[in-house]
Amino acid sequence: MIPSNFKFMSRIIWMLMGLLVYGSVAxxxxxxxxxxxxxxxxxxxxxxxxxxxxxxxxxxVTNWHVAVMCVNKGTLKVIHQNGQKSWVFLRGYNERKDLAILGLKTPFSGYNAPLVPSNLVQKMDDIWVNGYPGAAFEVADRNTIPEPTSTKGIISRLVTSDRQVKMFQIDAAVNPGSSGGPVFNKLGGIIGIATMKSLTLAMV
Structure with missing residues (x-):
């Protein structure tokens, strides 16, 4: 059994919170x-x-239910739209929150994602969901690396699950393959991660 590593996950998330800078004009x-x-x-x-x-x-960062599919068999791979590819290993996870952090064996240098604490997220905020719905079939059939898709919506409700996990209900389309994708606010900060058809896990 692979042990969870909550301290590492918390350190990574809070370290990167310091990189988040908001402009004065939305x-x-x-x-x-x-x-x-x-x-x-x-x-x-x-x-x-x-x-x-x-x-x-x-x-x-992705969903635990995405990572658990193949991570124990060593066949899980991450692909960037610019063509970079890397095998990954499990660095930490929280099954209750459906979160996993994967380490890249070949890092994609120069990329970073600003994270937004959940107390700055409000009902009716505009959001954008990025992901790769149906991408496995596109890659297999055409041997190409597709661009991520983006769908726009709003936060329609703030939810706390029966496991005391903060979530947002959104009206943007989230299709199979988009699980684990980032949900952005209008400033480009990540407020959560797509986890179910209409629900987003709060990032912090």
Whole structure:
């Protein structure tokens, strides 16, 4: 059994919180190239999912249910839209929150994702979901690396689950393959991670 590593996960998340800087003027939408640059495809022979880069491209955050598919068999791979690829290993996880942190054996240098604490997120905020729905079939059929898809929506409700996990209900489309993908606010900060069809885990 692979042990969980909550201290490491907390250290990574709170270390990167210091990198978050907000401008004084709100943007209408975050730049798509910024969102795409931190979004990655997670794939293995069984299925695929999405994730986002942390710690200057040395780690990836995704859902536990995405990572657990193949991580124990050593067949889990992360692919960036620019063509970079890396095998990964499990660095830490929280099954209750459906979160996993993967270490890249070949880091994608230069990439980082700013994280937004949940107390700055409000009902009716605009959000954008990035991910790779159906990407496994696209890669297999065309031998190409697709761009992430982006869908826009709002936060329709703030939710606390029966396991006391903070979540947001969103109206943006979240399709199979998008699980683990980042959810951005209008400033390009990551407020959560797509985990179910209409629910997003709060990032902090």
């Amino acid at each position: 943007q209408a939408s975050p730049p798509s190239e910024k969102m795409d640059s931190v979004t990655v495809l997670i794939t293995c022979p069984k299925a695929s999912g999405s994730g986002f880069l942390l710690d200057q491209g040395r780690h990836v």
